[in-house]
Amino acid sequence: MTASDDAIVADPAPADGALNGPRKRRRGAENPLSAKTGSGDAVFAGLARGSAIFILVLMASIAAFLIFQAVSAISQDKSNFLTEFNWDPDGNNSNGVPHFGIAAIAWGTLTTSIIGLILGAPIAIGVALFITQYAPRRLGQVLGYIVDLLAAVPSVVYGLWGLLVLDNHMAGISELLHDVLGWIPIFATNGTYGSSYFTAGIVLAIMLLPIVAAISREVFRQTPRENVEAAYALGATKWEMIRIVVLPYGRSGVSSAIVLGFGRALGETIAVALVLSTNFTIVTKILEPGGNTIAANIANSFGDAGPVGRQALIASGLVLFVITLGVNYLARTITRRGSRKAVAA
Amino acid sequence: MTTDAFEPSPKGDAAALKSAYAGLGRTSPIRRLRNNSAAALITLAFLVALSPLIAVLWTVISKGLGDFDPYFLTHSMRNVAETDSYGGIYHAIEGTLEQVAMTAVIAVPLAIFVAIYLVEYGRGRLATAVTFFVDVMMGLPSIVAGLFILAVWILGAHFQASGFAGTLALIILMLPISIRSTEEMLRLVPGALREASYALGVSRWRTIARVIVPTALPGIITGIMLGVARVMGETAPVLLLVGTTSSINPNLFSGAQGSLPVFIFGEAAQPEATAQARAWAAALTLILLVMILNLIARLIAWWKAPAGSR
Numbered sequence: 307m308t309a310s311d312d313a314i315v316a317d318p319a320p321a322d323g324a325l326n327g328p329r330k331r332r333r334g335a336e337n338p339l340s341a342k343t344g345s346g347d348a349v350f351a352g353l354a355r356g357s358a359i360f361i362l363v364l365m366a367s368i369a370a371f372l373i374f375q376a377v378s379a380i381s382q383d384k385s386n387f388l389t390e391f392n393w394d395p396d397g398n399n400s401n402g403v404p405h406f407g408i409a410a411i412a413w414g415t416l417t418t419s420i421i422g423l424i425l426g427a428p429i430a431i432g433v434a435l436f437i438t439q440y441a442p443r444r445l446g447q448v449l450g451y452i453v454d455l456l457a458a459v460p461s462v463v464y465g466l467w468g469l470l471v472l473d474n475h476m477a478g479i480s481e482l483l484h485d486v487l488g489w490i491p492i493f494a495t496n497g498t499y500g501s502s503y504f505t506a507g508i509v510l511a512i513m514l515l516p517i518v519a520a521i522s523r524e525v526f527r528q529t530p531r532e533n534v535e536a537a538y539a540l541g542a543t544k545w546e547m548i549r550i551v552v553l554p555y556g557r558s559g560v561s562s563a564i565v566l567g568f569g570r571a572l573g574e575t576i577a578v579a580l581v582l583s584t585n586f587t588i589v590t591k592i593l594e595p596g597g598n599t600i601a602a603n604i605a606n607s608f609g610d611a612g613p614v615g616r617q618a619l620i621a622s623g624l625v626l627f628v629i630t631l632g633v634n635y636l637a638r639t640i641t642r643r644g645s646r647k648a649v650a651a
Numbered sequence: 652m653t654t655d656a657f658e659p660s661p662k663g664d665a666a667a668l669k670s671a672y673a674g675l676g677r678t679s680p681i682r683r684l685r686n687n688s689a690a691a692l693i694t695l696a697f698l699v700a701l702s703p704l705i706a707v708l709w710t711v712i713s714k715g716l717g718d719f720d721p722y723f724l725t726h727s728m729r730n731v732a733e734t735d736s737y738g739g740i741y742h743a744i745e746g747t748l749e750q751v752a753m754t755a756v757i758a759v760p761l762a763i764f765v766a767i768y769l770v771e772y773g774r775g776r777l778a779t780a781v782t783f784f785v786d787v788m789m790g791l792p793s794i795v796a797g798l799f800i801l802a803v804w805i806l807g808a809h810f811q812a813s814g815f816a817g818t819l820a821l822i823i824l825m826l827p828i829s830i831r832s833t834e835e836m837l838r839l840v841p842g843a844l845r846e847a848s849y850a851l852g853v854s855r856w857r858t859i860a861r862v863i864v865p866t867a868l869p870g871i872i873t874g875i876m877l878g879v880a881r882v883m884g885e886t887a888p889v890l891l892l893v894g895t896t897s898s899i900n901p902n903l904f905s906g907a908q909g910s911l912p913v914f915i916f917g918e919a920a921q922p923e924a925t926a927q928a929r930a931w932a933a934a935l936t937l938i939l940l941v942m943i944l945n946l947i948a949r950l951i952a953w954w955k956a957p958a959g960s961r
Contacts, residue, residue, distance in 0.1 A: 350856030354768035357761050358781045361830075364823070365784045371802040372795075432696025440693060449697070451949075456704050458945050460884025462912045463934045466919045467707045470927060512703045519700070543682055545689035566790070573792025575887040576912070580919055601794045601887070605916075608891055616806065623798040627791070634790035 376624045379617035383407070387621065392586050393603060395618030396611065406618050408600065408625050410586045414503070415599040415626065418578060419571035421507025421592060426515045427564045433515070434522035434560075438529075439548060450523060457516035465580035468509040473581065476500045476508075480593040492592050501583035501595040509577045514567035521566065525559030526552055558644020565637035569630045575601035600626045708938075715935025718928045724936070727909070728897035733918075733926045740933050742899040742909035747937075749903045750814050750893070750910065751883050754821040759875055761822075762829035763864070769830075770837040771859055788827035796823040797888030805892070812894035814908035820888035825878050832874025836867040869951050876948035880941045886912035911937045 379395065380387045382404050390407020397403045433453060437446045480499035487493040529552050537547040553560075579602035589597035598606075604619045611619060678686075726739035765785075769778055800820040804810050840863050848858040864871070894907025895917065902908075911933060918930035 347854050347856045350859065351772055354764045354772050355777075357764035358768040358773065358777060360761065361765055361781055361784055361788075361826070362777075364826075365787065367803070368791075368795075368799045368823075371799060371807065375802045375806060429696045429700050432693045433700045436693045436697040440690065452704070453700065455942075455945070456700075458880060458884075458941055459704075459707060460886070460912060460937055460941060462884065462886040462915045462919075463707065463711060463938060466915055466930055466934055467710055469919055470930075471706070471710050515700055541678075543678060543686035545686040546682070548689070569790050573790075573794065575792070575794045576890075576916055580916065601792060604794050604798065605887055605890055616801065620798050620802055620806075623795050627795045630790050630792055630795075631787060634787065638786065 372620060372624045372627065375617045376621035379404075379614060379621045382614055383618070391588065393598075393607065393618075395615040397614075404614050404618070408622050410588050411598045411600045411603045411622065412625060412629075413588045414582075414597045415572055415601065415629070417589070417592070417597070418503050418506045418510055418582075418599055419568055421503060422510025422514055422571045423564065423568050425507060426511030426513075427518055427567065429511070430515045430518035430563075430567070431522055431560060433519040434526050435548060435552070437519075437523055438526040439544070439552065450520075453516050453519050456512070457520070461513060461574060461577045462580075464509055464513055465577035468505065468577060468581040472508065473500050473505055476502070476505045480504060484593055492590060494591050495593045496591075498595055499593055501581065503582075503589055503592040503597050506578050506581050506597075506599075507592070509581055510571040510574055513574060513577065514571045517570055518560075518563045518567040521563035522556065522560045525556040525563070529555045558640050562637040562640040562644070565633055565640060569633040569637065572630050572633065573601055573626065575605050578602040579605040711931060711934050711938055714928070714931035716932075718932035719935050723929075723932055727899045728914075729899070731897065733921050733923045736925050736928075738929060740909075740911065740914055740929070740936060742896065743911045743914040743933065744909075744936065745899060745901060746814055746893065746909035747883060747911040747940075749901070750818045750821060750889070750908070751879060753815065753818045753903060754825055754882055755875070755879055757818070758822045758825040758829060758878075762826055762875075763833055763871065765826075765830045766833035766837055767859055767864070769834050771855075771863070785827050785830050788823070789831065791823070791827075792887075793820075793824055793885050794887040794891075796820045797891040799823065800888070801891050811905070812892055812907055813905055814893055814900075814903040816892035817889040817908070817910065818903070820892055821882045821885060824885060824888070825882045828878040828881060829875050832878065833867075833871050836870035836874065837863060839870065840866045869954075873948045873952040876944050876951070880944035880948070883944070884912055884937060884941055886910075886916050889913050890916060911940075 383390075383395070383406055384403050385392070385405040385407050387407050389409050390405060391410040393406045393411065394400065395404045395406040397405070399405075437449050437453070441449055477499040480495070480502065483504075484493055484495055484499075488495075533551045533555065534547060537551045542550065578599050582597060582599070582602055583595040584598050584602070584606055585596040586598060587596065600622050604623060607615065608619060722737070723739040724744065725741050726737075727742035728738045728740075729742075731738035765781065769781060772778075773781065797820045800816055800823070804816050804819060805812065810816065844862055844866060845858060848862045849855075853861070889910045890913050893910050893913065895913065896907040896909055898909075900906050900908050915930050915933045915937065918926045918933065921927065921930075
């Protein structure tokens with residue numbers, strides 16, 4: 307960067323007096339064209355560079371501190387951190403001997419997010435198609451704004467609504483689903499419904515929908531006009547045009563949008579903490595109450611956690627961090643591969 | 652919306668195509684059926700997506716209005732039992748506003764400088780690394796940001812829970828949003844402006860401070876306000892770091908402070924109808940604050956749009 311920097315920084319002193327005049331008046335007696343300007347440049351560049359380096363230091367220290375606390379907790383764990391179901395880091399049930407593991411909560415995090423994705427992603431893509439392909443242009447902008455509003459609603463409000471409103475209706479919906487699909491093991495129940503992975507999944511679906519819809523919308527909007535016209539010229543119906551032009555064109559963008567939405571769902575804390583009725587088992591029947599997620603467990607257990615308990619929660623947070631990091635990396639890889647393909651074509 | 656098989660949007664072409672099409676015979680019934688059912692499904696998806704927004708807003712407004720009055724906004728929960736029907740959220744509003752204001756004061760200049768670095772100075776490895784880590788921070792779950800400050804500030808440096816601890820976590824969440832939006836706005840500034848300024852002999856930093864940033868300013872402000880609205884609703888990190896209190900504590904730096912999202916979280920989990928009523932009214936307050944910020948941000952963007960593209 308230095309070469310281009312210096313070229314401009316090096317000679318800030320034009321001999322032109324006309325430029326000098328007004329500046330002098332503003333700055334008082336001091337001559338702005340002396341070495342002062344050069345040092346101003348250096349200070350400013352230093353500030354910008356320093357802020358950039360600060361971001362790197364911040365990320366490095368996030369990783370370092372989380373790892374330090376997590377290792378300290380895991381070394382005190384008398385169970386296998388990766389395979390233990392229970393969460394008892396302060397040893398409340400075993401005379402102060404810490405037993406905790408992330409198997410059950412990690413399972414819950416993945417399962418609820420996948421349910422959210424299955425329910426939310428197709429609807430989000432439908433919304434993006436509706437806004438870009440079906441709605442009139444003006445109306446599309448307004449509708450896009452309305453969908454963006456969904457993202458602006460704080461997650462705690464979704465949690466409140468999920469707990470006090472949605473969950474009351476979930477018993478009926480779940481029972482219906484059980485009656486129709488009960489022969490599939492995951493829809494089997496012991497007769498109780500609500501506060502389940504399914505409810506949490508619905509809330510997550512609502513929350514990831516605006517993200518997936520917003521990115522897909524941008525991708526669909528960039529579909530080359532010529533390809534659309536070509537499809538119509540070949541006699542395609544609107545749906546056929548969407549299938550052979552819009553969807554293939556947007557495939558990598560939409561895939562990465564879905565993965566990003568998945569990442570958002572994985573980290574969602576408060577809404578899930580409110581909706582789910584907590585226990586530490588690997589829940590396979592998604593309509594029954596129970597289960598937990600990494601993030602919700604942190605919010606729920608933090609209040610009562612002792613010293614080891616807090617460190618243990620940090621350890622589980624580190625696992626969540628690593629999972630979301632992997633998911634976001636996947637999203638970026640998909641985008642990059644997609645854009646490379648677009649360049650090649 | 653239309654179910655017509657032929658609807659290319661430029662109006663003139665559509666008419667021309669339609670007349671050409673009239674001579675070609677009909678689209679087969681199966682294809683027409685498929686086309687129409689796809690249109691119906693996509694429209695249905697949109698309506699399904701809209702329903703939770705309407706449902707959430709409707710419940711928050713209808714249930715929230717019950718307790719939402721001047722008394723509620725100007726009193727705290729000090730010496731109020733969960734079963735009491737009175738009590739208010741002044742302490743929570745004050746805490747949230749202070750925490751968010753402090754977040755903006757620290758995060759905004761930092762974010763603008765990082766964005767300036769990326770757009771104006773950044774070449775080579777450092778810029779690539781920063782871009783990459785801003786991406787990583789974008790996807791950082793808010794609870795992990797809270798845990799980080801917990802590990803550093805409270806477990807590491809042995810500070811007590813305070814409003815400022817929450818602020819630190821909110822800064823981590825706000826930085827990537829503000830950097831990304833500022834960066835996009837700075838990149839939109841035409842290169843000609845930059846060159847004109849250099850050609851007049853204006854130094855690099857003055858060009859940035861007097862020409863480039865002012866040109867992009869409306870967009871930058873919009874992005875920042877959306878970021879502020881976003882962190883205002885964050886519950887998880889604040890829950891871990893700010894502590895809980897039912898009294899007014901105007902001191903950001905010492906003692907537990909109230910927070911609007913955490914208040915909602917706490918009251919929602921209570922079984923009493925009086926507590927839940929307060930949760931709804933607080934949710935209404937929070938949504939109003941967030942929506943007002945959003946609205947102002949969009950208004951600035953819409954209002955100043957011509958200035959940005961001059």
